[in-house]
Amino acid sequence: MSEIAEQYDAYPYPARDPEDERRRLVTGSPSWLPEVEHFLFAGRRDWSRPFRVLVAGGGTGDGLIQLAALLDHDGRAAEITYLDLSRAARDIAERRAAVRGLSGIRFVTGDLLTAPELGRFDYIDCCGVLHHLPEPQTGFDALAAALDPGGGIGLMVYAPHGRSGVYPLQEAFRALLGGLPPAERLARARRILEQVPAGHPFRRNPHLSDHLASDAGFYDLLLHSQDRAFAIDELAAMLGRAGLALIAPATPALYDLARLLPEGVAAPEALGEVERMALAERLRGTIRTHAVYAAPAARAARARARGREMGLVPLLRGLDAAKLARQIERTGRVTLEVGGASMNDLVPADAAPLVARIDGRRSLAEIAAQAGSEPLAFLGLWGRVDRVLGDWGLMHYCSPAPA
Numbered sequence: 222m223s224e225i226a227e228q229y230d231a232y233p234y235p236a237r238d239p240e241d242e243r244r245r246l247v248t249g250s251p252s253w254l255p256e257v258e259h260f261l262f263a264g265r266r267d268w269s270r271p272f273r274v275l276v277a278g279g280g281t282g283d284g285l286i287q288l289a290a291l292l293d294h295d296g297r298a299a300e301i302t303y304l305d306l307s308r309a310a311r312d313i314a315e316r317r318a319a320v321r322g323l324s325g326i327r328f329v330t331g332d333l334l335t336a337p338e339l340g341r342f343d344y345i346d347c348c349g350v351l352h353h354l355p356e357p358q359t360g361f362d363a364l365a366a367a368l369d370p371g372g373g374i375g376l377m378v379y380a381p382h383g384r385s386g387v388y389p390l391q392e393a394f395r396a397l398l399g400g401l402p403p404a405e406r407l408a409r410a411r412r413i414l415e416q417v418p419a420g421h422p423f424r425r426n427p428h429l430s431d432h433l434a435s436d437a438g439f440y441d442l443l444l445h446s447q448d449r450a451f452a453i454d455e456l457a458a459m460l461g462r463a464g465l466a467l468i469a470p471a472t473p474a475l476y477d478l479a480r481l482l483p484e485g486v487a488a489p490e491a492l493g494e495v496e497r498m499a500l501a502e503r504l505r506g507t508i509r510t511h512a513v514y515a516a517p518a519a520r521a522a523r524a525r526a527r528g529r530e531m532g533l534v535p536l537l538r539g540l541d542a543a544k545l546a547r548q549i550e551r552t553g554r555v556t557l558e559v560g561g562a563s564m565n566d567l568v569p570a571d572a573a574p575l576v577a578r579i580d581g582r583r584s585l586a587e588i589a590a591q592a593g594s595e596p597l598a599f600l601g602l603w604g605r606v607d608r609v610l611g612d613w614g615l616m617h618y619c620s621p622a623p624a
C-alpha cells in the first residue's frame with residue numbers, strides 16, 4: 222500500500238461523523254452548484270441532460286455530498302462517480318450518502334490517474350488532492366482526459382504564502398518520525414509542536430487551524446508524506462499543459478491586483494491576466510488554497526457567466542437580499558468578511574432596489590422592469606453590483622431550481 226493510502230486509511234480526511242448529515246450540509250468551494258453553473262456553464266446549463274459528475278479524490282465526502290444533495294434538492298438528473306485511493310475514506314462517504322438517502326452514486330476505490338477509464342464527465346471536482354500526487358501534472362492530464370469537451374473542473378490546491386511555516390515543520394517531522402506507524406508519528410509530532418517557539422512562522426500564521434480541529438487535520442497539515450503548494454501562475458501553467466484554461470478563482474476579488482494597489486500606482490500594462498493574479502497573490506500573502514474553475518482551453522472564453530445578458534438569473538450566496546440592500550442604501554458600500562478577507566467596496570445607493578429583488582428566480586430583465594429601471598441605465602448600475610458581489614463570490618448566475 223502506498224504511504225498516501227496508508228495515511229488516509231489511518232486518518233480519513235476530513236474527520237466526519239455520518240450522523241451529522243441529519244443536522245447540517247457542509248458547503249464550500251469548489252462545487253457549490255450555483256458557482257459551478259456560473260463559472261463553467263455560463264449561468265444556464267441545459268439541465269434536461271443528466272449531469273455526469275466525477276468526484277476525484279473524494280475523501281470522506283464533503284464535495285460529493287454537497288453536489289449530490291444540491292442536485293437532488295433541485296431535482297436535477299445526475300450520474301455521480303466517487304473515486305478515492307482510501308477504502309476507509311470511502312466507507313465514511315458511503316455512510317454519509319446513506320444517511321441522506323442519496324442513492325445511485327457509483328463508488329470506486331482507485332487512483333485518479335485511471336479517471337479516463339471511468340467515462341466522460343461534465344464536471345469533475347478535485348479538491349485538495351493534486352498537490353499530493355508524486356507527479357501532479359499527470360493528475361491534471363488524467364482529469365483533462367476524463368472531461369467532456371463541453372465540461373469543466375472545480376479544483377482546490379494548496380497555495381504557498383498562506384501556508385507559511387507548514388513546510389519546514391513537515392520536513393523536520395519527516396526526518397524525525399519517518400518510518401513510525403501513523404499513530405506514533407502523530408503522538409510524537411504533537412509533543413514536538415508544543416516546544417516549537419512562538420516566533421516560528423507556523424505559530425505566527427493565524428490562517429492555519431486544521432491541526433487544532435482533529436487528528437486527521439493535524440496529520441494532513443503537518444505529517445503529510447507528499448505535499449506541495451503552487452502559486453497561481455504555476456497552477457495556470459499546469460492547467461495549460463493539460464489543455465485546460467483557468468476560468469477564474471471562486472473568489473476573483475482576492476486575486477484582483479487593482480484592489481491591492483493605492484491610488485496613483487498602476488501595474489505595468491503589459492502584464493497578462495495570470496501575471497496580475499500572481500502579483501496579487503504575493504501582495505496579499507494570505508491565500509492558503511486556490512479554489513478555481515477550469516475548462517478546456519477551446520471553450521474557455523464562453524464558460525463564465527457575464528452579467529450583461531438580461532435573461533440571466535442572479536442568486537446571492539449566504540446573504541439576505543433585503544438586509545444587503547439596506548446596507549447599500551444606508552452606506553453606499555458593501556462591508557463584509559469573506560473567506561478571511563475584509564471587503565469594503567463601493568456600490569451606489571441607487572442599486573439598492575435592484576439588490577433587494579435578487580431571489581434566484583427573477584431574471585435581470587425582470588429585476589430591471591420591477592425596479593422601473595430603463596435598460597441602459599440598469600446595465601450601468603448592475604455592472605457596479607456585479608463587480609462587487611460577483612467578484613467576491615457572493616452572487617452567481619444560475620438556472621432557477623424547478624418549483
Ligand SMILES: C[S@@+](CC[C@H](N)C(=O)[O-])C[C@H]1O[C@@H](n2cnc3c(N)ncnc32)[C@H](O)[C@@H]1O
Pocket residue numbers: 225226229234235277278279280281282283284304305306307310331332333334347348349350353354441
Ligand atoms: C485532503 S483529502 C481531500 C478529500 C476531499 N476531496 C475533500 O476536499 O474533503 C485527499 C484525498 O485524496 C485521496 N487521494 C490522494 N491521492 C490520490 C490518488 N492518486 N487517487 C485517488 N485519490 C487520491 C486521498 O486518499 C484522500 O482521501
